[in-house]
Amino acid sequence: MPDLDSGHIFLTTFAPILDSGAQAAQPVSFTQAARIALAKMPTAMQSPATQKSGTTSPFAASKRTHLARMFVLNDTIYNGRESKNALLSILSRDDPAVSKPVDRLNTSYLVFCAEIDAVTEDGAALPDQLNAQEQRDVRRSYACSLWETMEADLRAVYVNCVGFDTVRTADDFADYLDRCHVPTTMPFHDYYLEPPAFNKLPWIWLLTLVVVPLLFTLIAFALRIFGVGSMPLIGMNTLTAFLLGLALTVGAGALAARFILSNGDKPLPPAEFDDLPSVLKSLYLQQHFADFVVEAQGSSPQDLHQQFGEFLKTHKPRDRNEPTQVPGVIDARNC
Amino acid sequence: MARSLNLHDIQGNVVRAYGRFSFPFARYFFFNISEAKAGRRFVDEVRQNVTTAARWPEQADKPQCTVNIGFTFFGLYQLEVPARTLKGMPHEFAEGMKDRAFVLGDRDVTKVAQDDPNWDEQWDQIWKDNRKPGTGGAHDVHIWISLNAQLETPGTDTPVSALEERTQWLRDLCEASNGGVRLLATQGQDGTAEYQAASAVFEQHGDISLPTPKEHFGFADGIGDPVFDGQLPETKAKDGAIGRGKFVDGKWVPIATGEFLLGHPDESQELPPSAMPPEFSQNGTFMAYRKLHENVSSFHDVMAQEAARFAKVMQISEGEADATLRAKMCGRWADGVPLAHKPTYEEWQKFRAEKDFDNKDPIKALELQMSYLRSPDASNFRYADDMPGFKVPGGAHIRRMNTRDYLDPLNKGGVDGDGKPYPNDGASHALNKRRRVLRRGLPYGASDPTQNDDTTEQGVVMMVIGASLFRQFEFVQQQWVQYGLDFHQGNNTCPMVGEHRHHQRHTIPSDPKTGKPPYVMSKLKTFVECRGGDYFFIPSMTALRMIAIGNVDPT
Numbered sequence: 001m002p003d004l005d006s007g008h009i010f011l012t013t014f015a016p017i018l019d020s021g022a023q024a025a026q027p028v029s030f031t032q033a034a035r036i037a038l039a040k041m042p043t044a045m046q047s048p049a050t051q052k053s054g055t056t057s058p059f060a061a062s063k064r065t066h067l068a069r070m071f072v073l074n075d076t077i078y079n080g081r082e083s084k085n086a087l088l089s090i091l092s093r094d095d096p097a098v099s100k101p102v103d104r105l106n107t108s109y110l111v112f113c114a115e116i117d118a119v120t121e122d123g124a125a126l127p128d129q130l131n132a133q134e135q136r137d138v139r140r141s142y143a144c145s146l147w148e149t150m151e152a153d154l155r156a157v158y159v160n161c162v163g164f165d166t167v168r169t170a171d172d173f174a175d176y177l178d179r180c181h182v183p184t185t186m187p188f189h190d191y192y193l194e195p196p197a198f199n200k201l202p203w204i205w206l207l208t209l210v211v212v213p214l215l216f217t218l219i220a221f222a223l224r225i226f227g228v229g230s231m232p233l234i235g236m237n238t239l240t241a242f243l244l245g246l247a248l249t250v251g252a253g254a255l256a257a258r259f260i261l262s263n264g265d266k267p268l269p270p271a272e273f274d275d276l277p278s279v280l281k282s283l284y285l286q287q288h289f290a291d292f293v294v295e296a297q298g299s300s301p302q303d304l305h306q307q308f309g310e311f312l313k314t315h316k317p318r319d320r321n322e323p324t325q326v327p328g329v330i331d332a333r334n335c
Numbered sequence: 336m337a338r339s340l341n342l343h344d345i346q347g348n349v350v351r352a353y354g355r356f357s358f359p360f361a362r363y364f365f366f367n368i369s370e371a372k373a374g375r376r377f378v379d380e381v382r383q384n385v386t387t388a389a390r391w392p393e394q395a396d397k398p399q400c401t402v403n404i405g406f407t408f409f410g411l412y413q414l415e416v417p418a419r420t421l422k423g424m425p426h427e428f429a430e431g432m433k434d435r436a437f438v439l440g441d442r443d444v445t446k447v448a449q450d451d452p453n454w455d456e457q458w459d460q461i462w463k464d465n466r467k468p469g470t471g472g473a474h475d476v477h478i479w480i481s482l483n484a485q486l487e488t489p490g491t492d493t494p495v496s497a498l499e500e501r502t503q504w505l506r507d508l509c510e511a512s513n514g515g516v517r518l519l520a521t522q523g524q525d526g527t528a529e530y531q532a533a534s535a536v537f538e539q540h541g542d543i544s545l546p547t548p549k550e551h552f553g554f555a556d557g558i559g560d561p562v563f564d565g566q567l568p569e570t571k572a573k574d575g576a577i578g579r580g581k582f583v584d585g586k587w588v589p590i591a592t593g594e595f596l597l598g599h600p601d602e603s604q605e606l607p608p609s610a611m612p613p614e615f616s617q618n619g620t621f622m623a624y625r626k627l628h629e630n631v632s633s634f635h636d637v638m639a640q641e642a643a644r645f646a647k648v649m650q651i652s653e654g655e656a657d658a659t660l661r662a663k664m665c666g667r668w669a670d671g672v673p674l675a676h677k678p679t680y681e682e683w684q685k686f687r688a689e690k691d692f693d694n695k696d697p698i699k700a701l702e703l704q705m706s707y708l709r710s711p712d713a714s715n716f717r718y719a720d721d722m723p724g725f726k727v728p729g730g731a732h733i734r735r736m737n738t739r740d741y742l743d744p745l746n747k748g749g750v751d752g753d754g755k756p757y758p759n760d761g762a763s764h765a766l767n768k769r770r771r772v773l774r775r776g777l778p779y780g781a782s783d784p785t786q787n788d789d790t791t792e793q794g795v796v797m798m799v800i801g802a803s804l805f806r807q808f809e810f811v812q813q814q815w816v817q818y819g820l821d822f823h824q825g826n827n828t829c830p831m832v833g834e835h836r837h838h839q840r841h842t843i844p845s846d847p848k849t850g851k852p853p854y855v856m857s858k859l860k861t862f863v864e865c866r867g868g869d870y871f872f873i874p875s876m877t878a879l880r881m882i883a884i885g886n887v888d889p890t
Contacts, residue, residue, distance in 0.1 A: 048447045290825075294840065294857040298648040 002183035006196065007126025007270025008066070009118045009138050010187040013180035015110040015161040017072070030160040031108045035072050037156040044328040058150035059114075060328025063122040063276055064142060068114040070157065075105050110161055112177075115187075116142055123277050123320065126270035139181065143174035191274035199266045206259065209252045217245030276327070277320040284325040284332040288315050340565035342388040343395075344618045344875045345596065348403040349800055350388035350566055352557060353483035354777050355709075358401065359535035359546040360486075360494040361777050363624070363796060364505055365461060365519045366478040368413040371885075373515020374477070375414055378404070379883035380508055381480065384501075387876060390568060400497035401483040404879070405622055405871030407431065409466075410477030414882055419889035423610030424872070427805045428621060432869045433466050438809055440817035440834045441865045455867070459626065460526030461519050462867025476519060479624060479871050480505065481798075492537045492544040492782070502530070524792055524866075531626065533777040533796045540697040547701065548671070548708060550778045551629045551793045552831070552862070554661070555671030555704070559714050559737055561771040563596075564589040578714025581764040582740060587715075590768055596620050597802055602768045607802040611889040618875030622800045623808050625868040626779075627832070629794040631787045633860045641856050649851055655680045660856065663843045664830040666733030671708045673733075675716035678726035719746045719762030725846040730824040732831040735815040742766035742821065754848050770815075772807050773800040794863070804870055830856065832863040 003009055020029035028036070042055040050056075059068040081100055089096060118127055120141040130138065147154060147170035154173065158164045167176050220231060220242035231241045273282060292311050296304055315323060325332040342350065353361070368374035384402045389395035406414070408429045411421060427435060433455070436442040442454035455463055464474035484498035506529075509518045522528035535546035548555045562572070562579040572589060580589045581602075593601030597609040598617025609616035638657055646656035659680050662668045666675075668683050670692060677683040687693060690707055694700040707713055718734060718741035721727055727734050734741065740762035747757040780793025787793045801807035814820075817834055819827040828834055830841035841856040874882065881887045 048445055048450075051445075052447055052450070290840075290855075294855050297852075297855065298644060 002185055002265070003187070004118055004130055004135055005187040005267045006189045006191075006274065007118055007128070007267075008187070008189065008274075009116050009135065009142070010184050011112075011114045011116060011139060011142070012182045012184045013112045013177050014073070014182055015112070015158060015164070015176075015180045016106075017108045017110055017160050018162055019107055031072060031074065034108075034110055034157055034160040037153075037160070038070060038072065041070070041153055041157070046328075046330050056328040058153045059146075060326070061149040062116075062142075062145060062327065064117040064119065064145070065327070066115040066117075066276055066279070068112070070110065070112045073105070073109045073111045075108065076103055078102055107162075110157060112180075114142075117275050119275070123275065126275050128269045129267060136178065139178060140174040143177045144170040147173045189268075189271075189274075191279065192271045193273070194271075196268045196271060198268065199263050201260060201263055206256045210249065210256055213245050213248035213252055217242055217249050220245055277324070280325045280327065281317075281320045284323065285315060285317055287325075287332045340388075340592065340596075341618060342390060344877055345388040346403050346873050346875070347386040347388045347401055348481065348483075348775055348798070349595065349620055349773065349873060352560060352773075352775050353401055354535060354557065356391075356397075358483040358485055359537075359777070360484040360498060361533040361796070362482045362484075362498065362502060363531040363533065364478075364480045364482075364502075364529070365476045365522070366480070366509070367473070367475055367517045367519055368410065368477045368515065369473075369517065370512070370515030371413060371415045373512040375883050375885050377478075377508055377512055377516040378414065378879065381505075382876065382879040382883055385876065385879065398497075399485055399495045400501050401481070402501065403481045403873070405479040405624075405873040406882075407475070407477055407479075407869050407871055409472060409475050411872065411882070413472075413477050415885060416882060416887050417889050420610045420612070420615060420887055423608075423616075423889075425608075425621070425803065425805060427809060428870050428872065431466055432623060432625070433462070435809065439812050439865075440828070443836060444817075444834075445837060457628070457864060458867040459523055460521040462626075462869070464519075464521060465867075465869060474519065474521075476869055478516075479622075479869075486546070490543045490545070492534070492546070494534075531779065531796060533779040534782075536778050537782040538697070539783075543698070545697060545701055548705065550795050551631050551780060551784070551787060552634050552661075553784075554665055554667070554669050555708060556778075556795070557774060558667070558671050558708050559733065560774055561595075561737075562589050563594060564592045566592075574711050577711035578716060581768045582717070582762075583764075585761070590771055594769070594771060594802055594807070595773055595800060601802060612887070615874075615878045615881055615887055615889075617877070619878050620800055620802055620873050621804045622775075622798050622871045622873050623804055623868065624871060625797045625799070626866040627794045627797050627863050628792070628866045629780075630789040630860065630862050630864065631784070631793060632789045634862045637858050637860055637862075640858055645854055645856075648854055651680075658683075660843075663728050664732060664841060664856070666727045666731035670704060671713060673713065673716050674727045674731075675718070675721065676712075717762065719743055719759045720756055722746050722748045722756050723750060723846075724844040725756065728841070728843050729822040730819055730827055730830060730841055732829050735822065735829050736811065737771065738767045738815070738821070740764055740767070754846075770807055770811055771801070772811060774798070775800060794866070800873070830859055833859075833861075834864075835859040835861045 003011070017034055018030040020026065020031070023030070042053065042057055043050055044057040044060055045051045057068075059065045084092075084094060088094075116138075117124075118130060118135070118138050119125075120137055127134075158167070158176075163179070164176060167173050220238045223231065224238040224242055228238055230236060231238055234241075236244075273279070289311075292307070296307050299307060347353075366377070368377075381402065381404050385404060386398055386401035387395065391397040408421070408424060408431065411424075421429075432439070436454060437444060437448075443451050461474075461476065464470070465476045466472075467474065482498055482501050484494040487493040487495050506518065509516050518529060520527065520529040522531050536549045536551065537544045538547050548557065550556045559579055562575045566572075566589065567575045576587045576589045578587065580587045591602045592599035593605075593607050597607055597619050598613060599606070601607050638660065642653050642657035642660055645660055646653045649656065651659070658669065662674050662683075667673050668677065670687065672683055672686060677686050690703055692700055692704050694703060716739075718727065718739050722741075740746070743759065743762040743765070746759050746762055750756055775798040776796045778793070778795050780791065781787055799808045815822075816829045816832060819825050824842065826838045827840050827842070828838050839857055839859040841859060843854045843856070845851045845853045
């Protein structure tokens with residue numbers, strides 16, 4: 001289930017940051033410079049301080065980004081020396097007084113992760129399935145849209161990364177981000193209104209596929225041990241039958257395992273209403289509908305009917321695009 | 336438990352809510368230490384009179400007036416407790432309650448600090464001066480001492496003379512310190528009181544004055560306090576844990592001692608982190624002291640407005656509407672009967688008649704009510720069988736303060752084919768038992784409701800005790816009182832004690848079978864507001880001795 005799940009792409013990219021030691025003298029390292037650029041990039045309007053600043057995250061210009069995160073990954077976390085049972089250490093001649101190598105990253109990385117609608121046009125319907133090329137197209141389209149809306153912010157950060165010096169256009173940035181792309185194996189989706197239709201495994205068929213040849217093999221083995229030369233009914237030599245059964249069991253097991261893994265790889269279909277425009281609209285509606293309920297409490301059926309008609313006219317529940325909550329705020333009334 | 340607690344080593348206020356042990360009066364004193372040696376001498380004098388948790392009467396005589404003591408972080412610093420011990424103290428304790436105002440909702444969470452410089456305008460002078468930058472700690476609160484006193488004569492509202500004698504004793508100790516320890520006489524809204532007085536709300540019946548379990552909004556209070564392992568004698572522990580402990584394998588058992596006392600295993604089967612040396616921390620705990628003002632006029636005005644609308648929407652009398660709304664805000668009817676047991680007005684009225692709560696003799700009526708409130712029946716209920724909140728609304732006060740089994744992730748919302756909520760009989764308290772707090776304290780202010788309005792001084796002096804202020808008190812305050820997400824209430828805060836500057840709603844679900852619509856209260860005001868306080872370490876008797884003799888060896 002890498003990258004694509006529930007109609008969303010869980011984008012993960014790692015851009016290596018330039019090694020300051022290998023470059024001309026400069027006041028700050030490239031890693032520091034990347035962190036400074038990130039610190040200057042506004043976050044969404046989600047706290048009193050950011051609301052007061054009046055500037056919002058450049059990612060809020062996107063109608064596809066559910067969540068974006070950009071940070072510097074300095075190194076792996078060293079968990080200390082791998083522990084081992086004292087007796088096993090002696091037997092394997094692992095001398096605890098001798099230091100072991102410590103795993104390190106070869107450089108720091110600029111990590112950019114985003115959960116986005118897997119579409120190439122804002123507001124398009126979320127897909128069930130995309131092949132590798134189609135996924136690449138989604139990533140490319142997203143990279144281009146970012147470049148078009150936040151080129152200066154991207155440049156300020158990525159200028160500190162290896163290979164970015166050749167990026168001039170949106171297409172260049174899309175190529176660059178594609179080179180940095182790392183498939184993820186842990187998407188996380190949280191918009192389900194009800195449990196999704198999981199890709200269930202046909203357990204009975206899978207077990208039958210493996211258990212039948214296994215039984216055949218065991219019977220042949222038992223008969224051979226007890227000196228029976230040929231299989232009852234089919235007359236095959238028990239040794240041949242055992243070897244054949246064994247080969248079939250292993251083959252069936254491998255097939256079943258492959259099927260199980262490929263089933264796990266299959267993305268789940270999109271849930272209802274979980275493209276970004278729908279999510280924003282539902283946040284907008286939730287807040288205004290709560291206001292409406294409070295206002296309309298105790299109204300007569302006639303008044304209620306008329307008030308609800310006005311509510312529908314004003315807030316257009318079926319129109320995903322407007323009126324709606326803008327991205328990057330937590331209260332529709334702040335729009 | 337295999338081994339009993341060393342109750343002689345634990346301060347009595349941790350184990351007992353004195354108000355429930357016939358101590359309806361209290362005085363809370365705060366002191367500043369400017370000279371360490373004088374401070375230690377003061378502590379040494381006080382500690383010899385501290386009331387421990389030893390059981391009355393078999394382990395110790397019940398005093399006329401109790402004495403308990405605690406220290407702020409800077410109090411310990413002034414007493415020269417070593418740096419290594421101090422650095423083992425939790426960060427929130429070191430920062431103090433004032434610095435935590437944003438987390439606690441005591442200041443406007445929609446504003447940045449520099450736009451809200453006077454957020455503590457309503458605090459009492461003593462708390463405004465406490466930890467004030469630029470004062471060098473001259474007015475900081477370092478020591479908290481509480482005195483709780485019994486009645487002089489039943490039927491009156493006069494405390495025993497020991498209360499004033501102990502007060503004078505504290506004054507004398509300060510006098511003897513030659514300015515090394517100063518009583519901070521800047522309490523109260525006028526900033527002139529020597530101490531914060533508190534007492535039960537008394538009701539006058541002819542010539543007889545009776546202490547009630549009520550606070551100033553008229554609700555019976557302090558019913559569902561948690562029970563921990565070793566707190567109660569074995570004979571009382573089984574019943575005591577019902578509804579007040581945790582539910583495990585179909586029965587109620589006490590909560591682990593380490594949730595409320597340092598140096599004992601807690602509910603995650605760990606020793607809570609604590610300062611060195613172990614004997615300094617063991618049997619000690621932390622306490623948040625909060626003076627909570629009650630805006631009684633606002634409360635009654637809002638209730639009158641809401642009740643009128645609720646009565647119209649539900650087509651019931653305003654009297655029934657008022658009582659029902661209050662219950663739906665609290666989770667209990669005003670007399671303490673849980674909504675979980677008696678969800679409708681009719682059932683409640685019938686129950687009151689059965690229990691004879693309206694007996695002509697007020698003493699008898701009060702006895703019957705108190706006896707019920709102290710029985711397991713008053714606390715033995717759950718929420719997992721009421722996920723839609725038909726009985727107790729999801730956002731009600733008691734559902735927030737103690738979530739019981741509501742947060743079990745296997746609880747199922749909605750209703751079955753017959754319109755009944757799903758029961759989940761084995762629902763667990765796993766997400767609640769690490770968030771419990773012991774509540775101590777008493778109301779303050781005039782007992783006569785006609786004398787009280789928003790501007791007069793009345794409320795509750797609340798002391799919240801737990802092994803971790805951060806994990807227990809602050810979490811409950813921030814996530815459950817001042818926010819509603821865990822209860823599917825969005826930004827709505829606790830209808831009774833929450834901050835309502837920005838969020839004024841409380842939703843009351845309705846069982847569709849009744850044919851009545853749900854109701855949303857929408858005019859809530861901030862009924863309870865903090866008037867100051869701080870965080871205190873409540874040491875064991877051993878730690879008090881170590882502090883007093885100036886020998887805390889953290890190595």
